[in-house]
Amino acid sequence: MKLGDRLIVVLLAVSGLMLTASPYVIDTAPYEATMGLVQRIFYYHFPMAMTMMLSAIVCGAASAWFLFRRSERADHIAVAAAEMAVVFGVLTLITGPLWARKSWGVWWVWDARITSTFIMWLVFGSYLLLRRFGGAGSEVLAAAVGFFGMVLVPFIYYSVNLWKTLHPSNSVVPSLPTSMGIPLYYCWAAFTLLFVALMSVRIRLERSRGWLERAYRAVED
Amino acid sequence: MGVLKAAWWIARKDLAVEIRSRELIYTAMFFAVACLLIFAFAFVEGRTTIRNAPAGILWITIVFSGTLALGRTFERERQAETLRALLMTPVERPAIYLGKLLSLLILLGSIQVVVVPLVGLLFGAPILRAPFMLMGLLALGTTGFATVGTLFAAMLTRTSSRDVLLPVVLYPMSLPALVGGMQGTLWIFAAEPNYELVQTWLAMLVFFDAVFLTLALWTFAPVMGE
Amino acid sequence: MTRSWIRRWATRALLLLALVPAVVQAQPAQVDEFRTLSPDEIAAGQEQIPAARLVFAAYGIVWLTFAIYLFSLWRRVSQVEAELRTVATTLEKTGR
Helix, strand or coil, X not given: CCHHHHHHHHHHHHHHHHHHHHHHHHHCCCCECCCEHHHHHHHHHHHHHHHHHHHHHHHHHHHHHHHHHCCHHHHHHHXXXXXXXXXXXXXXXXXXXXXXXXXXXXXXXXXXXXXXHHHHHHHHHHHHHHHHHCCCCHHHHHHHHHHHHHHHHHHHHHHHHHCCCCCCCCXXXXXXXXXXXXXXXXXXXXXXXXHHHHHHHHHHHHHHHHHHHHHHHHHHC | CCHHHHHHHHHHHHHHHHHHHCHHHHHHHHHHHHHHHHHHHHHEECCEECCCHHHHHHHHHHHHHHHHHHHHHHHHHHHCCHHHHHHHCCCCHHHHHHHHHHHHHHHHHHHHXXXXXXXXXXXXXXXXXXXXXXXXXXXXXXXXXXHHXXXXXXXXXXXXXXXXXXXXXXXXXXXXXXXXXXXXXXXXXXXXXXXXXXXXXXXXXXXXXXXXXXHHHHHHHHHHCX | CHHHHHHHHHHHHHHHHHHHHHHHHCCHHHCCCCCCCCHHHHHCCCCCCCXXXXXXXXXXXXXXXXXXXXXXXXXXXXXXHHHHHHHHHHHHHCCC
């Protein structure tokens, strides 16, 4: 096994172990006063949302790099990150309603932040659809989509301050008591590690696909 | 030749083609009217339209017929291989983009000249309540939509499943502009209109349009360059 | 053949995922309508909507999704690598 492969395995194992242990860590946190037990979804929901943002930014930056520099490596990173954005996004959008059902009484609310997250998820979904069904040359077009998608990110993050609604505001996390902060940052770290591990596997897959394509062309010649 | 002048020539060429065939204007307008008919069955209760529905009806009709027009303009270019020819001319890329955008905006504007009064007539929307604000919202919202739409429609002409991919990509991307247009129109049409909110949305739309246009001009060249 | 097999199982897993909210919701007290809680009820610490189920569902879905995603990644990687090996041997045979 090469060093890179070993690193991926270690990363996967560490993040897997951290996630397995996460319920115990979360269990040390006190009950939130008004929401009680259901607030514990937050320790997964928030890191997932942040990882989705991170994936979006990575995808956008890599797309821009690919668009203006035509670097193949940047393209591999962009696809991998778009897939991460969709996976972490779908989990954000599933864990959110499960929490909202109890604390707001409804599954879904068209609040500014939720809506923007949903839009972002659609953007990166369309990125993947474009790559899958766009045919030859679609990677350049998808890069334009990824680049546009990234530009939406800051707008999304500040949108909650623009139209204040139901969603807990951005100031919740910095003001968190330590007893709740520790499990949150623990989960955040675990999901970020998982993100890095999955990203590297996905990038490797894309690189192998590139090799395969080149090899096929060599066979045809 | 300056970029703007070249853009104007490209737009004029497109409009001349359209005026000769009148294909897009007829089909897109007819489609818009057909959309209005469908909406009548969803949003009319008894003899009156459901409150707040006209703004949505207006914008969805604009967006749907706009998507149709966008797809068709570039499909026409593709069939005649004229887009490639245009890209080979020594005209700068931004000029091609701006020219396409301009001709599309004129086309969408002329569809709206018919659709907006129809929404007023058929659904009782108070379109004359704040005509200049409404015109501003329509112009800015359509510009935002067309700015993104022209970029992606131009890109997608080369792909295989462009007809389905265009709306898939375009709707989430242009959403900020559409939300601005819809919300602004909603506050004009509302039982108690709130012009301050309309102004806020107008300002937001100017901001979105500027962002979209800058980004589109920036990405058009690397995307279309070969 | 293997791909269709994966697809079948992925579809089943997704259907199962879709069932989770339904199961969570299938409580006698609130099957037929969505009810907004009043602040008094929340203060009284009632358990009309069982929080534990929602929390378990959330964690379960997260784990399940990552398990499925990891599995699909692993399948895709091994498939591409197997193909790469076959192409490499063909290339070697033809002496290139």
